[in-house]
Amino acid sequence: MILRNKIAAQAGLLLDDEVAPGSIAERRDRLTEPHVRDLEDWVQDLTSRTGEAIPSFDPRSGGVRSSVLVLREEPRCLAGEKSGFVSIDNNDLAAQHTSIAHGSGGLDYGQTVHWNVVPWWVQNPETTPVGGRRTLLAQARRARQDLLDVLDLLPGIRVVVLLGKQTERAWSVVDPGGYDVVTAPHPSPLAWHQMSVSGVRNSALTINAFSRAAATIAD
Numbered sequence: 001m002i003l004r005n006k007i008a009a010q011a012g013l014l015l016d017d018e019v020a021p022g023s024i025a026e027r028r029d030r031l032t033e034p035h036v037r038d039l040e041d042w043v044q045d046l047t048s049r050t051g052e053a054i055p056s057f058d059p060r061s062g063g064v065r066s067s068v069l070v071l072r073e074e075p076r077c078l079a080g081e082k083s084g085f086v087s088i089d090n091n092d093l094a095a096q097h098t099s100i101a102h103g104s105g106g107l108d109y110g111q112t113v114h115w116n117v118v119p120w121w122v123q124n125p126e127t128t129p130v131g132g133r134r135t136l137l138a139q140a141r142r143a144r145q146d147l148l149d150v151l152d153l154l155p156g157i158r159v160v161v162l163l164g165k166q167t168e169r170a171w172s173v174v175d176p177g178g179y180d181v182v183t184a185p186h187p188s189p190l191a192w193h194q195m196s197v198s199g200v201r202n203s204a205l206t207i208n209a210f211s212r213a214a215a216t217i218a219d
Contacts, residue, residue: 005096008089013060015083016091024083031056035063038153043119046146052120052127057113058087066113067217068159069151069179070098072186073136073166074118086114097187097203098163105210111217113157115150117170118143140170147174159213163187163206180216184209 001018008014017024031040039057047054055075057063075086083090088099088109102109118139120127128134151157160179162168164186171181185191185202192203 003091004093005089005091005099007096007099008091013089014091015085015087015089019091024085027059027085027087027089028056030059033059033063035059035065036061039063039113039150042149042153046119050120053124054119055084055086057115058085058089060087060089060109061113062110063113064154065156066111066154067156068107068112068161068213069154069157070112070114070161070163071167071171072114072116072163073170074116074120074122074139076121086116088114093189093192094187097189097192097206100203101184101187101206101210104207105214107210107214111214113154117147117167117174119146119150136166136170137173140173144174148176151176159216161209161213164191180213182209182212182216 003009003014003019005014009019014020015023015027031037036057036059043054043056046052088095088102098114101107102112118136120139120143122134122136122139158180159182160171161182161184162171163184167186168183184206185194185196187206192206194202196202196205
């Protein structure tokens with residue numbers, strides 16, 4: 001039982017049944033709320049069509065009311081198999097760092113919705129052929145229409161924040177145009193504390209990206 005996301009825990013929002021028993025079921029009970037209901041219906045349909053394990057949108061976020069879409073490349077195993085949500089309340093350091101970026105950048109979580117360019121874990125051993133290997137870009141091409149469908153469900157999106165170089169590469173496969181795109185380093189524990197080539201710490205660059213997104217939707 002390891003607590004990694006202290007911010008979510010201190011706020012009573014942590015999504016981890018080992019550390020916070022009942023937290024996941026309580027969040028899942030909110031998936032019928034109007035701002036996420038259509039998104040959850042879409043997730044269930046996509047899960048049925050693809051056979052992939054796909055996490056849910058976080059009902060604590062803005063859902064279909066959002067002005068900013070925050071994207072990472074894929075959910076990997078934590079969101080896909082543990083909490084079952086794409087959320088800044090997951091019990092991992094990347095989620096905590098993203099929460100810091102929200103707070104320090106002045107971008108309210110309720111103004112955003114978090115998702116992934118590829119909505120399933122690319123290297124999931126349960127769906128990867130034996131002896132085979134799936135690549136992020138190949139899966140991004142496979143999921144291109146799915147991301148376009150998500151964007152159709154999010155009519156208020158003005159800014160897309162891309163977290164990490166891999167996310168930028170995956171987005172380039174889909175890029176529908178028509179959005180202000182802001183890029184930032186990946187919020188992983190390794191990247192967060194590193195210095196960029198410009199001599200600025202990655203954490204500061206990420207906070208600045210969230211601040212720019214907040215300023216754009218405030219105009």
